[in-house]
Amino acid sequence: MKKHVCFLIESLSGGGAEKVLSVIVKYFNYEKYEVTVCPIVDEGIYCEEVKRQVTQYKPIISYKGPFLNRLWNRIKYKLVYSYIPICWVYKMFVLQGNDVEIAFCEGFVTKLLSHANSKSKKIAWIHTDLRDNPWPIKLGIYQSIDEERKAYSKYNRIVCVSQSAHQSFSDLYGLEDKVITIYNPIDVNFIRSKVGQKKRGVDGVVRLISVGRLVHQKGYDRLLKVVKRLHDNGYPVGLLILGEGEGRKTLEKYVENHDMQSYASLPGFYENPYQKMSESDLFVCSSRAEGFSLVIAEAMVLGIPVISTYCSGPNELLQEGKYGILVENSEEGLYQGIKILLDDQTELDRLGDLALSRGKMLGVNETMHLIEQLLEEL
Secondary structure, eight states: OOEEEEEEESOOOSSHHHHHHHHHHHTOOTTTEEEEEEESBOOSTTHHHHHHHSSEEOOSBOOOSSHHHHHHHHHHHHIIIIISOHHHHHHHHSOOOOSEEEEOSSSHHHHHHHTOOSSSEEEEEEOSOTTTOOHHHHTTSSSSHHHHHHHHTTOSEEEESSHHHHHHHHHHHOOGGGEEEOOOOOOHHHHHHTOOOOOOSGGGOEEEEEESOSSGGGTHHHHHHHHHHHHHTTOOEEEEEEOOOTTHHHHHHHHHHTTOTTTEEEEEOOSOOHHHHHTOSEEEEOOSOOSSOHHHHHHHHTTOOEEEESOTTHHHHTTTTTSSEEEOSSHHHHHHHHHHHHHOHHHHHHHHHHHHHHHTTOOSHHHHHHHHHHHHHO
16 A cells, blocks of 8 residues: 655745755655645646646645636635634645645644644654744744744654754754754756756856845845945956845845946746856855755755855755855855955865765765655654
């Protein structure tokens, strides 16, 4: 008999957790498992890809189809998030009869599944450092750490995507006997297949790139300030930030107000960011907090030098500076770190070699083995 596994996630938009889920379901052993993905809202760039892979795709809310269907789903959205008791949301809308149910992100889906009165085994998947980035409490999903701890106590296992995030979780909530670490899978062959000819070192400009959601956590506000300082001090730099998010207007306003259009760009989400990454001279992670930083791993697979603020995930991927530059988690730390690399171009070449050697250690097989091992233990 196949084991039935259901992943709950809010949507399949362009974030790191959503991308990770698309890779996990791609490499599942479907001879052993029936896999259902249940997004709260049927939207995002990974929807079609995930649908092709899984056994069942069962969104709760979908704005597609006839007008009356779209209207009902707008009403349903309000009911799910604001009016219906959360235990009823599970009973009314989530596919029943699973052997294992996985809340694949912190926040609403974790709270939802903690209220499920079912016999299934339950896993919570943590993609950030909740000590540095306690976003579920900031958004009011939980009123306190005690309420959040109570929700997590209902789970059989809690998966963190880095040892640092694991340690922070244990420090905050305890529950150490439930917590394990499983790194995100990196689809190395797919990433490399998406890259054509590289075009680094164009016109003597050092091209910086970052990829991620345009939100406060990612620190793009301070990265823009850093790049402006470097440009004003005579350094030939260009910056490309790929991604979408709620902070777009603020970031664009800063670029416009400081006349940065000629050397700083936010072109939006790219379905294939890897070509642009491969054409860049330096990948910059300016995050205030991370869990794993999938894009740093992807940059290293492509042999791109990496500089990152010191936070959970990047410090492990770069092994405390062995495979890239780690700087103080501040605007000044980023400025000084990038400036040192711009003053010594040979260091960029050395970091590229180190990144590539680290990238060879990353892959999908070990992660999928650990996930299957976890499912079999439950």
